[in-house]
Every structure is written in C-alpha cells, then in structure tokens.
Amino acid sequence: MSKANDPSLKSWIEVDPNSDFPIQNLPFGIFKTQSSSPRVGVAIGDNVLDLAIMNKLGFFDKLRIDNSVFTNQYLNDFIALGKQTTNAVRERISQLLSADNSELRDNKEAQGKVLQYISNVQMQMPVKIGDYTDFYSSIDHATNVGTMFRDPANALLPNWKHLPVGYHGRASSIVISGTDFHRPKGQTKPNEAEPPVFGPCRLLDFELETAFIIGKSTSLGENITTENADDHIFGMVLFNDWSARDIQTWEYVPLGPFLAKNFASTISPWIVTLEALEPFRTNGYKQEPKVLPYLEYNGDKNIDINLDVFIKPETAEETLVSHSNYKFMYWTMEQQLAHHTVNGCNVNIGDMMASGTISGPTADSFGSMLEITWRGTKPVKMKDGSERKFINDNDTVIMRGYCKKEGVRVGFGECKGKVLPAK
Ligand code: MN
Numbered sequence: 001m002s003k004a005n006d007p008s009l010k011s012w013i014e015v016d017p018n019s020d021f022p023i024q025n026l027p028f029g030i031f032k033t034q035s036s037s038p039r040v041g042v043a044i045g046d047n048v049l050d051l052a053i054m055n056k057l058g059f060f061d062k063l064r065i066d067n068s069v070f071t072n073q074y075l076n077d078f079i080a081l082g083k084q085t086t087n088a089v090r091e092r093i094s095q096l097l098s099a100d101n102s103e104l105r106d107n108k109e110a111q112g113k114v115l116q117y118i119s120n121v122q123m124q125m126p127v128k129i130g131d132y133t134d135f136y137s138s139i140d141h142a143t144n145v146g147t148m149f150r151d152p153a154n155a156l157l158p159n160w161k162h163l164p165v166g167y168h169g170r171a172s173s174i175v176i177s178g179t180d181f182h183r184p185k186g187q188t189k190p191n192e193a194e195p196p197v198f199g200p201c202r203l204l205d206f207e208l209e210t211a212f213i214i215g216k217s218t219s220l221g222e223n224i225t226t227e228n229a230d231d232h233i234f235g236m237v238l239f240n241d242w243s244a245r246d247i248q249t250w251e252y253v254p255l256g257p258f259l260a261k262n263f264a265s266t267i268s269p270w271i272v273t274l275e276a277l278e279p280f281r282t283n284g285y286k287q288e289p290k291v292l293p294y295l296e297y298n299g300d301k302n303i304d305i306n307l308d309v310f311i312k313p314e315t316a317e318e319t320l321v322s323h324s325n326y327k328f329m330y331w332t333m334e335q336q337l338a339h340h341t342v343n344g345c346n347v348n349i350g351d352m353m354a355s356g357t358i359s360g361p362t363a364d365s366f367g368s369m370l371e372i373t374w375r376g377t378k379p380v381k382m383k384d385g386s387e388r389k390f391i392n393d394n395d396t397v398i399m400r401g402y403c404k405k406e407g408v409r410v411g412f413g414e415c416k417g418k419v420l421p422a423k
Contacts, residue, residue: 015045020411027270123269200422203245208367229334238415316384
C-alpha cells in the first residue's frame with residue numbers, strides 16, 4: 001500500500017476531522033479564480049493546492065512534468081502521463097504536506113502562492129468526457145424496479161446476474177456540481193386510454209450513483225481483463241443521474257432511456273484516485289450463479305463508501321432522504337470494464353462510466369425517489385413539514401460520499417444541483 005495512505009500521517013495544514021480532504025486523500029480537480037485561468041489543483045482540508053505554481057516553483061522537479069499539463073482546463077493530459085507519474089505526484093504532494101517535512105511548511109512565501117481557500121475558487125469540469133456509459137449494477141435497485149414495474153416473483157430479467165447491464169449515455173450534458181438546470185419538458189402519457197401529451201416532466205427524480213474515469217486508453221479490438229482493470233481506472237466521482245420518470249415510462253421501449261436521462265447529470269468536482277480508495281476495499285454480494293470466466297475476479301473489489309442524499313427545499317434546511325453505500329454493488333467496476341471491452345470496444349482517457357443507481361437492501365438506503373416513495377405512494381416528509389413524492393421546482397439535491405476507517409475520512413465533497421422551473 002502507498003505510503004500516502006498511512007492513517008498516521010498528519011499535515012502541517014490544519015484539517016478538520018470531518019473534512020473530506022485529509023492528507024490521505026489528495027483528490028485532483030480543475031479550478032479557477034477571479035484572477036487565474038483554469039488549472040490543476042489538489043484539495044487539502046479547506047484549501048486547494050495549485051499544481052501549476054508548485055511545478056513552476058520546482059517542487060516537482062524530479063518528476064520532469066511539462067507545466068502545460070497543469071495549466072490546462074482538463075485533467076486528461078495529466079492523466080495521460082500514466083499512473084506511475086500521477087501516483088508519484090500524489091506521493092510527492094503527500095510528502096510536501098506532511099507535518100515532518102519542512103520544504104513547503106517553512107516557506108511562507110511559496111505557501112502564499114500555491115494555497116487558496118476552496119471557498120475562493122470556482123471548480124470546473126475535471127475532465128473532457130468523450131463517452132459516457134451508465135450501468136445498472138445494484139441488485140437491490142434492479143430488484144425494486146423490477147418488482148414495481150414487472151413481476152415481484154421475477155423482478156430481475158434473465159440476463160441480470162450474468163452480465164452487468166448498461167447503456168451508452170450522453171456526455172454533453174454532464175455538468176459540474178452547483179450547475180442549476182431547468183425542469184425538462186417532453187412527451188408523457190399520463191392516461192393509458194388517451195394520446196400522449198407534451199409538457200414539463202412531472203416525475204423528476206435523482207439517481208444516486210458514482211462514476212469512474214478511464215485513466216488509460218485502449219485500441220479498438222483490445223480487451224481489459226478484471227485483473228488489469230484497475231490500471232485503466234484513474235478515480236471516482238459522485239454522480240447524480242437525474243431522471244424524468246414519466247418521460248422514461250413512455251419512451252424507453254424497446255431501446256432504453258433517451259430524453260428521460262440526457263437533459264443533465266451532475267458530478268462532484270474532485271476525482272478521488274483509486275489509490276486513495278484502496279484502504280476501503282471490501283467484499284460484495286456473493287455472485288450466484290457463477291459468472292463466466294471473463295467476469296471472474298480475485299480479492300475484495302467493492303469499496304465501503306457511505307453515500308448520503310439530501311433534498312433542500314428553496315426556503316428550508318436540507319433533509320436526509322437516503323443513506324446508501326457503494327459496497328452494495330453487485331457488479332464491480334472491474335467487471336463492468338471487462339464486460340464493456342470484451343467485444344473489442346475501445347475506451348479513452350476521460351470516458352466516464354457510472355454505476356447505476358445504488359440502493360441498499362433497506363428502505364432508508366434506496367437510491368432514487370422512485371424507490372424511496374415507492375412510485376409516489378409513500379411520500380417523504382421534509383424538515384419544514386412539506387412532503388415530496390419526487391423533486392419539486394427550486395429543490396436542490398445534494399449528494400455526499402465518504403469512506404471512514406481507522407480515524408481517516410476520505411471523501412468526495414458535494415455533488416449538488418438545483419431544479420429550476422421549466423422554461
Ligand atoms: Mn442511472
């Protein structure tokens with residue numbers, strides 16, 4: 001395990017115990033300020049470390065990195081340096097921020113140049129996303145949906161336990177946390193016996209997901225195995241796959257989701273590296289029946305990531321509506337990637353692969369309003385006394401995620417978005 005993950009490490013920068021960004025995390029993102037153009041940063045406590053200036057000041061000299069990868073509006077070129085280099089950068093930063101290292105600790109002038117308060121910066125999309133795929137890999141979510149819409153006795157379709165079901169989504173409408181959007185409009189069919197109507201979506205939902213970012217490209221015809229999949233995964237973000245349920249119901253047969261999904265998806269701004277998540281690996285559901293050989297894997301490949309969803313009405317405080325966990329995934333990222341490429345489909349740096357809605361086994365851990373309110377039949381109460389079946393205009397949905405073990409909390413920050421009234 002990397003030295004950067006040592007739970008006993010402390011930074012000379014004060015980090016609140018409840019911060020998502022202790023020295024053991026060091027996630028990468030793109031930020032800008034009023035006076036600076038977009039650049040690569042690393043979060044530490046309430047601060048952002050400016051890697052472009054760090055490199056310019058010589059702190060990464062031994063790594064010999066061209067500064068253009070840091071003065072860049074996306075992380076793609078940095079990621080393209082390869083894990084050997086990007087991990088070395090993370091480890092060098094860990095060293096420089098460690099309490100016992102004096103290089104930056106005792107250089108106040110450099111500190112003034114390389115550290116900014118997170119509250120003073122504006123986070124940008126971390127990567128240029130080429131392609132986006134959404135899986136459907138939570139067994140509790142798939143079972144809930146199958147129970148509601150099909151047959152409780154045969155909730156999972158026959159293929160579900162044999163392959164990680166997924167579909168190709170749209171990258172253009174993936175937005176950074178804090179981006180508001182208008183309620184989508186579209187065709188729905190509220191009455192069975194009558195023709196469809198056009199208008200604002202009435203059943204707007206969130207989907208609690210995570211996404212991983214491809215860190216190493218492949219060529220057409222190449223396959224990624226479960227064994228080498230981690231080499232191709234740079235890191236993870238939180239992902240809200242906003243969904244228009246009434247539009248989805250009318251449009252999705254036979255080719256799956258289309259306009260019900262592509263109006264907006266929100267991601268958290270910091271990419272937590274797979275390396276920072278390694279200490280939190282855990283086992284998952286037992287896969288029965290046995291999967292085909294190309295989907296078999298060794299070791300613990302799930303990750304214990306607490307996932308919370310809150311709804312904040314316009315004029316009230318936020319209410320927790322779900323507490324789930326990434327460990328509830330049936331199919332792992334490694335299996336998803338092996339399956340995605342088993343036919344020779346190539347992947348590129350910056351591609352994003354979302355998990356699918358992550359529901360746990362109990363009602364308080366369901367990952368969508370569809371399940372939490374069971375199609376609107378069991379509304380949830382907000383702290384201000386109002387009720388929600390789905391998401392109202394001017395509601396903000398906030399997702400937070402973090403791992404915690406041995407006193408170390410490695411988190412993702414927030415993934416939030418506000419729903420404005422339809423245009
Ligand atoms: Mn989804």
